[in-house]
Amino acid sequence: MEFCQVAVTANPARKNCLRNIRCWKRLSTAAFIFWLFPLRTFASHAVFAGATPQLIRSQFATLLLMVGFILLIFGVEFWRHYEQKRRYRSYLVEGEERFRGLTDAMSLLIWMCDERGSITYANQAAINFVSSDPVKHDWTVSAHPDDFAELISAVTGAIEKKSGFSKEFRLRRADGVYRWVLAVAAPRRNGDGSFAGLIGYGSDITDQKLAEEALRDVGGRMIEAQEQERSRIARELHDDICQKLAVLSMQLEMSKSPSSAVGSAANRQIEDMRRNCTSIAEDVQALSHELHSSRLDYLGLEVALESFCQEISQQQNINVDCRCENVPETLTKAISLSLFRIAQEGVHNSLKYSGADRCSVLLRGGVRSIELEVGDSGDGFDVEIARGGKSLGLISMQERAHLVNGNFRIESVIGGGTRILVIIPLPGQTEDRAAGDLLQGESDSRFGKNEAATEQHR
Numbered sequence: 001m002e003f004c005q006v007a008v009t010a011n012p013a014r015k016n017c018l019r020n021i022r023c024w025k026r027l028s029t030a031a032f033i034f035w036l037f038p039l040r041t042f043a044s045h046a047v048f049a050g051a052t053p054q055l056i057r058s059q060f061a062t063l064l065l066m067v068g069f070i071l072l073i074f075g076v077e078f079w080r081h082y083e084q085k086r087r088y089r090s091y092l093v094e095g096e097e098r099f100r101g102l103t104d105a106m107s108l109l110i111w112m113c114d115e116r117g118s119i120t121y122a123n124q125a126a127i128n129f130v131s132s133d134p135v136k137h138d139w140t141v142s143a144h145p146d147d148f149a150e151l152i153s154a155v156t157g158a159i160e161k162k163s164g165f166s167k168e169f170r171l172r173r174a175d176g177v178y179r180w181v182l183a184v185a186a187p188r189r190n191g192d193g194s195f196a197g198l199i200g201y202g203s204d205i206t207d208q209k210l211a212e213e214a215l216r217d218v219g220g221r222m223i224e225a226q227e228q229e230r231s232r233i234a235r236e237l238h239d240d241i242c243q244k245l246a247v248l249s250m251q252l253e254m255s256k257s258p259s260s261a262v263g264s265a266a267n268r269q270i271e272d273m274r275r276n277c278t279s280i281a282e283d284v285q286a287l288s289h290e291l292h293s294s295r296l297d298y299l300g301l302e303v304a305l306e307s308f309c310q311e312i313s314q315q316q317n318i319n320v321d322c323r324c325e326n327v328p329e330t331l332t333k334a335i336s337l338s339l340f341r342i343a344q345e346g347v348h349n350s351l352k353y354s355g356a357d358r359c360s361v362l363l364r365g366g367v368r369s370i371e372l373e374v375g376d377s378g379d380g381f382d383v384e385i386a387r388g389g390k391s392l393g394l395i396s397m398q399e400r401a402h403l404v405n406g407n408f409r410i411e412s413v414i415g416g417g418t419r420i421l422v423i424i425p426l427p428g429q430t431e432d433r434a435a436g437d438l439l440q441g442e443s444d445s446r447f448g449k450n451e452a453a454t455e456q457h458r
Helices: 003-009 012-049 053-104 124-130 143-161 206-254 265-291 294-298 301-316 334-352 383-388 390-402 434-457
Strands: 109-113 119-123 164-170 178-189 195-205 319-325 359-365 369-376 409-414 417-425
Touching: 053 124, 109 417, 124 164, 143 164, 143 195, 178 206, 206 265, 206 390, 265 301, 294 301, 294 334, 294 390, 301 319, 301 334, 301 359, 334 359, 334 369, 334 390, 334 417, 383 409, 390 409, 390 417
Parallel strands: 319 359
Antiparallel strands: 109 119, 109 195, 164 178, 178 195, 359 369, 369 417, 409 417
């Protein structure tokens, strides 16, 4: 606390110093006047009045007394000024020692740099981590080569903008093992408010990364097992149940009595049963296609998504507008499946809960990512309440997006409709989850750009 107080009072101390200088000027002026008065009196008595030796000695003693008094005033002021500077200096030294002792006792890697980016301070934890003092040696040689360029860009960008930054990168530890480090920095200011550099900390998040990777692997295995089970059920429905229903429909058609009059009660009942059987077979077949789309495997995401929207429009008698733009042909199976399932879940939720008579699906490919947007102009809902209620649909869509290093976001306003946006990096753009954060700015900008278009569409 005192360290902060000393830093804050740096500017007032300067004001006190200027105030003392002005006081010294006033004292100097007063001293000159008091010195001039006895000197003029002494000269007038000595030269024009024929002063006696006793008078000369009296005047000279008065002059010496005034000079001594003036020197005493200057001495007291100088001592006060010196004592004040010594006290401020001791406060600064004590505050810096406390700051260093506090930071050295922490496990975080605390550092400071100047306005040029040169490290000016590193606590003991940072020195022990890289096995050398970053103030004396270039610490960037310990950064992973794949992360070096982005790290330097983040630091230089923060210095140019005089703002903070947050960056995840790999840093080589003293034992030669690369560890994931989260670096967070904030700008430092001088007493006059000018930019002094950055102060920040780094925390080892390797264990958190491993836990996230393990959790993502478990989630991926669960989704894979779910897809295998969906595929098995879809095959059973298509190859077994649908075939049996088709045979039953044929038997009902053959069971009509040709000898009975056309339109008899028995024949009408059999015809109704046959139609119901055919309708059930169609529903089972549609359910089989939703559980596992063979079009997705053989024709690709764009064709599968358009076919799904068309089937939903025909079955539910609503308008599902599907548009696909610049969709890459070389999407991985994981990305295609994730986007298809998210679109399915979004459209089904819109049909069940929005009350709207139409919804839109937009699949758009970019240079670095592919974007899926599902929206409607229905009733909407409170997103926070839905998340607090552990909605399985939202959790499933979010998990599928994160499984392929994507960003998932949902926006909804009661009475204003709902919009789901998913942005997934294309293969080769990112190799880890942390690099997916680079797309967050792109994701936020696209959300902002799409809001006006969505409102106009609504």
